[in-house]
Structure formats: structure tokens, C-alpha cells
Amino acid sequence: MPELPEVEVVRRGLDRHTTGRRVVDVDVLNVRAVRRHRGGGADFAARMRGVVLGEPRRRGKYLWVPLLADTDNHAEPGADALLAHLGMSGQLLVQPHDSPVERHLRVRMLLDDGLDLRFVDQRTFGGLSISEGGAELPAEVAHIARDPLDPAFDADDLYARLRRRRTGVKRALLDQTLVSGVGNIYADEALWRARLHYARPTDTLRRAEVTRLLSAVHAVMVEALGEGGTSFDALYVDVNGASGYFDRSLAVYGQAGEPCPRCGTPVRRDPFMNRSSFTCPRCQPRPRRGRW
């Protein structure tokens, strides 16, 4: 799914379309979509009815919306939050209430302006829940590290933690407790930009290489955000159902056999963590003693 840029696109869309709106009615069509919610589907629906949606927030790939008691736009201390993770295929859509129902519609919330906020998720790896007292930072998100777009992101701390780890740099990038928001696409793109191989042991990284890598992660995410995110297909869309265009700018992800934009060497695909890693074999040579 959506990695940080795609989730941020969704967050901005929600901010524009749902902030200040009251939830009039809730329909949970698939309980699996709210499996993280203590109390189940009926409780989720009952507690969402009547609340006012605050300004959406995000850390990494997690998104949450403070729930307000009234339309004063006033989040009381300790207020609850609607917590969302899009998993691999989740979407949050704002649609007219009478528009055709999506094939994988899981939760539908009617707002007081006649629009629906819909959670659509083909694979149901994502989900919604209500986080008790989670308006500021949901407890479910507390174990996640800050993401590279967070002004308080601590690069020195990441460097220190990488040096202590005994793993490969891509595994570390994908570990949301070290740095959040990075998924398979942006990990490969950032590693290519920083000319690092995914199996490079993190305990051999120099400070300058970590700086280079973090700059690359930051840059690729900002650029992707500017293009509305990466959408290979209709699964990754903003709240209005529109696709992003960053797939046109991908250097290596999904580009097996295509020339490296920097040196022309064919991009290679390797199996990695039951998925794939894409590298330029010339720009990103495998380290002698690599770690997966």
C-alpha cells in the first residue's frame, strides 16, 4: 500500500473534506476491517455516530482523526481518535452517499453534508479502530518511530541505532520502529539514489552514508508527494479516487531489465523478504559480506 507519501495525500484530502463534519450514520459491512477495535463492529458504529471529525494527523503510514464532542473544533484533552491504517490496499474515499458502492467497501460513514467517508480495502490488511484517548498520539502508534518528514526526526539517533543493529540496510529501512513511513518502493528508490546495496550491513555504515541515505529518503518522498504519490493501478488513490503520477519517476522499483537512469545498466530484481528488491548492479554493487 500506500507508503508515507500516499498516506499523506489521503491525510490532506481528509483535512480538506472531512474536518469539522459530523458523522451522522455508520455502517460496518465487514467486521474484519475493524478487527483492531476492542468491542467489535457494533461498538465501533455506535461510538462513531454523532462525533465531529477533527484535523487528521499522521505518523509514518498511520493516520488518525481526533474525535470532537461538538463543532467548536475543540479537541478536549484525552479525546479519542479514529485510527486508520491502509495496509496493502486500503483507501479512504469521500463520495456522494448515493454513488455506486465499491466492490470492496468495508465501512461507510455518512457525514452531515450528505457525503460518505468510505473505507474500501480489497485485501483487508488495513483497518479502522477507535483509539481511546488517542487524539494526540494513539497508543497503537507509540511504538513507531518518527518519520523523515517529521521536524523532530532525530538523524543522530537513527545513526546510533543502525550501528548497533546486525542486519541489512533495507531491512532496517523497512523496520517502522527505526524510521517510519518507508515501504518497499521508497526503500528501493532511496537506496538507489544513495548508491547503497540493500544487503549492506548497518553496522558498517558511515555517518556520511546515513546522511546521504536520509537525504535520499526525504527527497524521494517529497517528490512523490508533489506528484500525488505512486499509483500502479486503481488501488492507490486519493480521497477523490484520483491516481498519483510518481510511478513515471521511479528509477528502479518495478523496472527490472530497464536501463538505470544514471548509467544505463539493466536494473535487476532479486527476491527479498518474500518480495522483491530492485537495484542497479553497477551503481549499487553487492557488499562482500552482505546481510539480508
Add this chain to the structure above:
DNA sequence: CAGGCTACCTGCCCGC
């Protein structure tokens, strides 16, 4: 305990 594998789900694409 840190690291790493697998299950969780649906759909699509490819080869046989």
C-alpha cells in the same frame, strides 16, 4: 532479546 519468517486476504497474470 533481536532478528527474521509466516500468516493474514483478494486479485491478477502467467504458464501448462
Add this chain to the structure above:
DNA sequence: TGCGGGCAGGTAGCCT
């Protein structure tokens, strides 16, 4: 045409 296998943007949980 059908079926099986592989693959897809993620992560929690269990194993070693």
C-alpha cells in the same frame, strides 16, 4: 477454459 503458482504498496506475532 481451468488450475496452480507466484506476486502485489504492510505488519503483527511467533519462532529461533
